[in-house]
Amino acid sequence: MNATAAKxxxxxxxxxxxxxxxFGEAAVNAxxxxxxxxxxxxxxxxxxxxxxxxxxxxxxxxxxxxxxxxSVLVQGRALMGRTSDELAAYRRQxxxxxxxxxxxxxxxxxxxxxxxxxxxxxxGYFERRRRAQELLDKVGLGARTGHRPTELSGGERxxxxxxxxxxxxxxxxxxxxxxxxxxxxxxxxxxxxLRALHAEGCTIVLVTHDRERAERYxxxxxxxxxxxxxxxxxxxxxxxDLSAASVEAAPPxxxx
Amino acid sequence: xxxxxxxAHAFANLARHKLRTALTLCGVGIGVATLTVMVSxxxxxxxxxxxxxxxxxxxxRITVLPKGAAGQLPIFRRGGRGGQQDDDExxxxxxxDVVEQLGKLPGVVVVxxxxxxxxxxxxLDGRVLQAESEGLPAKAITANYQRALLAGxxxxxxxxxAEVAVAPSRVLxxxxxxxxxxxGTRVYFMRIDQLGRYEMEPEELPAAPDAPGAEPRPLRVxxxxxxDARLIEVEIIGVYESEExxxxxxxxxxxxxxxxxxxxxxxxxRALGGQASAGRYRALTVKVEGxxxxxxxxxxxxxxxxxxxxxxxxxxxxxIVFAVIEVLLAFFGGIGLVVSFFGIAxxxxxxxxxxxxxxxxxxxLGARDRDVRRIFLAEAAAIGVTxxxxxxxxxxxxxxxxxxxxxxVMREALNERLVELFYVPGWLAVACIGVSTVVAAVAGxxxxxxxxxxxxxxxxxxx
Numbered sequence: 001m002n003a004t005a006a007k008x009x010x011x012x013x014x015x016x017x018x019x020x021x022x023f024g025e026a027a028v029n030a031x032x033x034x035x036x037x038x039x040x041x042x043x044x045x046x047x048x049x050x051x052x053x054x055x056x057x058x059x060x061x062x063x064x065x066x067x068x069x070x071s072v073l074v075q076g077r078a079l080m081g082r083t084s085d086e087l088a089a090y091r092r093q094x095x096x097x098x099x100x101x102x103x104x105x106x107x108x109x110x111x112x113x114x115x116x117x118x119x120x121x122x123x124g125y126f127e128r129r130r131r132a133q134e135l136l137d138k139v140g141l142g143a144r145t146g147h148r149p150t151e152l153s154g155g156e157r158x159x160x161x162x163x164x165x166x167x168x169x170x171x172x173x174x175x176x177x178x179x180x181x182x183x184x185x186x187x188x189x190x191x192x193x194l195r196a197l198h199a200e201g202c203t204i205v206l207v208t209h210d211r212e213r214a215e216r217y218x219x220x221x222x223x224x225x226x227x228x229x230x231x232x233x234x235x236x237x238x239x240x241d242l243s244a245a246s247v248e249a250a251p252p253x254x255x256x
Numbered sequence: 257x258x259x260x261x262x263x264a265h266a267f268a269n270l271a272r273h274k275l276r277t278a279l280t281l282c283g284v285g286i287g288v289a290t291l292t293v294m295v296s297x298x299x300x301x302x303x304x305x306x307x308x309x310x311x312x313x314x315x316x317r318i319t320v321l322p323k324g325a326a327g328q329l330p331i332f333r334r335g336g337r338g339g340q341q342d343d344d345e346x347x348x349x350x351x352x353d354v355v356e357q358l359g360k361l362p363g364v365v366v367v368x369x370x371x372x373x374x375x376x377x378x379x380l381d382g383r384v385l386q387a388e389s390e391g392l393p394a395k396a397i398t399a400n401y402q403r404a405l406l407a408g409x410x411x412x413x414x415x416x417x418a419e420v421a422v423a424p425s426r427v428l429x430x431x432x433x434x435x436x437x438x439x440g441t442r443v444y445f446m447r448i449d450q451l452g453r454y455e456m457e458p459e460e461l462p463a464a465p466d467a468p469g470a471e472p473r474p475l476r477v478x479x480x481x482x483x484d485a486r487l488i489e490v491e492i493i494g495v496y497e498s499e500e501x502x503x504x505x506x507x508x509x510x511x512x513x514x515x516x517x518x519x520x521x522x523x524x525x526r527a528l529g530g531q532a533s534a535g536r537y538r539a540l541t542v543k544v545e546g547x548x549x550x551x552x553x554x555x556x557x558x559x560x561x562x563x564x565x566x567x568x569x570x571x572x573x574x575x576i577v578f579a580v581i582e583v584l585l586a587f588f589g590g591i592g593l594v595v596s597f598f599g600i601a602x603x604x605x606x607x608x609x610x611x612x613x614x615x616x617x618x619x620x621l622g623a624r625d626r627d628v629r630r631i632f633l634a635e636a637a638a639i640g641v642t643x644x645x646x647x648x649x650x651x652x653x654x655x656x657x658x659x660x661x662x663x664x665v666m667r668e669a670l671n672e673r674l675v676e677l678f679y680v681p682g683w684l685a686v687a688c689i690g691v692s693t694v695v696a697a698v699a700g701x702x703x704x705x706x707x708x709x710x711x712x713x714x715x716x717x718x719x
Contacts, residue, residue, distance in 0.1 A: 064716075
């Protein structure tokens with residue numbers, strides 16, 4: 001995390017981004033001319049109904065998908081034209097993904113899951129395990145490192161996923177409906193944890209259809225509709241003093 | 257991603273799907289085992305032949321013949337004019353001068369005339385048999401000869417005039433005499449045409465003519481030696497392990513001087529060519545120090561106007577024949593590997609399908625296409641290595657089993673000694689595992705390529 005990054009500086013910029021999908025004869029614009037800046041250290045909630053293009057937006061920003069038109073700039077440098085290896089390096093070094101369905105590798109332990117991005121980055125065995133342990137301690141699962149995902153509750157799995165997303169010290173956390181599969185109490189815990197990370201200086205883009213929760217936690221709301229930005233505003237949450245928030249202070253997950 | 261991590265990941269994945277891995281490994285293992293068994297058969301036979309050649313030190317031996325005589329005994333020549341050699345051949349003669357000259361060539365250990373007598377009668381322990389003799393100077397008795405001794409000893413330099421013999425184990429075995437028991441006993445040599453005959457007669461003369469219906473009296477076998485037989489009495493001082501196959505199994509080794517006498521007494525001297533007793537030989541044997549000495553020494557000898565023959569020529573041909581045989585055996589053995597190729601490809605295609613979502617996750621976390629490709633290639637190769645190792649073990653076991661059965665058959669049915677027809681040398685084991693690994697990796701190429709090409713967005717959407 002770039003806790004030291006100056007707020008306000010642009011981290012990601014989308015300029016006229018279009019993403020067109022073809023279904024035989026018909027073409028659908030999942031993104032239809034999106035212009036957006038995400039400042040360093042901000043906590044942006046992207047909300048919209050199913051099919052509004054929010055997942056495509058996340059994939060394009062995360063370098064998993066390439067826009068059909070327009071460009072995505074990361075710290076002023078375009079993602080366009082990068083090779084698939086360069087995009088992989090971008091995901092490995094800049095991005096941390098958090099998914100709705102956690103997407104933990106089922107046969108790896110919590111520790112191994114958290115260490116996985118570091119293994120992909122070529123880090124040594126002991127070094128990455130030490131780092132993974134540190135992160136699991138941070139999300140309150142330091143005692144459950146040897147458990148496999150099936151032995152963890154939904155909230156715990158998402159904590160492991162967050163620890164995994166943080167393992168490579170990303171500049172940008174992309175969370176795709178991270179609370180979609182959780183009960184509301186656990187959802188609050190996870191959101192609290194994201195807010196704490198934000199407080200530490202982490203830049204977070206959260207995609208959700210849960211407008212109410214986004215309003216409470218995010219400092220900026222972007223509403224997507226039919227692939228366009230329909231609304232872009234700051235929230236009252238932006239005024240909340242975050243100095244007291246911390247990840248460790250987040251309430252423990254169920255069963256922890 | 258580090259290669260060590262890729263490998264560890266591959267084995268972990270295989271270990272997770274125990275049944276599927278086991279089934280695939282069975283397929284690969286059986287394929288590799290077939291290959292191993294097939295090629296080890298070729299290797300075994302080749303080794304058998306090479307061992308025989310080595311034991312007889314044939315590789316470091318050069319046979320020197322008068323010009324134009326190569327490969328032909330006078331009696332087998334067209335027209336069948338045995339003993340006409342002197343008139344036929346124009347080149348220099350093989351005599352004691354030549355023996356001395358050749359003995360001085362660099363790399364030569366010893367030169368001695370060929371006194372091999374292929375037909376001799378021998379009487380041993382009251383029984384007769386056809387035997388051969390070969391005269392050897394004490395210097396020609398190398399460590400290999402000493403190693404082959406089962407009992408007793410060879411003659412020494414000081415005993416070069418002695419009339420002693422080292423008997424072949426095969427003859428004693430046939431007569432049911434233990435090697436140790438043969439030491440000190442006598443063998444009587446004679447011309448082959450003086451071999452006596454066996455006569456059969458009733459055990460006892462009847463006191464009265466046979467009563468009708470009486471039991472026929474058992475017959476007794478008696479050896480009758482011709483009254484004019486000239487016997488040469490020899491003491492057996494040693495027994496060597498003779499070859500299991502072939503004609504050399506009845507060859508008595510004797511000191512060179514005595515060998516000449518036996519050849520002369522055999523009456524075959526002129527028929528075989530040369531006249532050893534008069535110092536003219538049909539052939540000389542040149543023993544050189546090592547394999548590499550064969551070629552230069554041969555060249556020097558041929559410059560002197562003689563023909564030479566070295567087993568190395570024949571061995572080259574044997575090597576070619578065996579290379580062809582092994583390729584054929586490997587081809588048929590390789591069919592099993594082709595089958596396992598498809599088995600592995602199938603397993604890997606399934607693995608990619610099943611782990612599509614996982615591949616998406618890996619890519620989202622920053623895995624490059626080549627990382628994904630390597631993961632699946634490594635998994636396929638891991639099947640190949642493991643299956644190859646199991647297959648080699650299994651194939652080796654099958655070969656050992658067949659060796660046992662083969663030895664039993666040889667002993668019970670053919671009265672031959674134990675043979676190892678199936679032999680897995682180290683290089684064969686390594687090669688089989690290597691081939692199996694490569695085949696597996698190639699089988700994994702397409703599935704791995706598909707996995708690497710997966711669109712992460714699509715892969716992540718997979719349920």
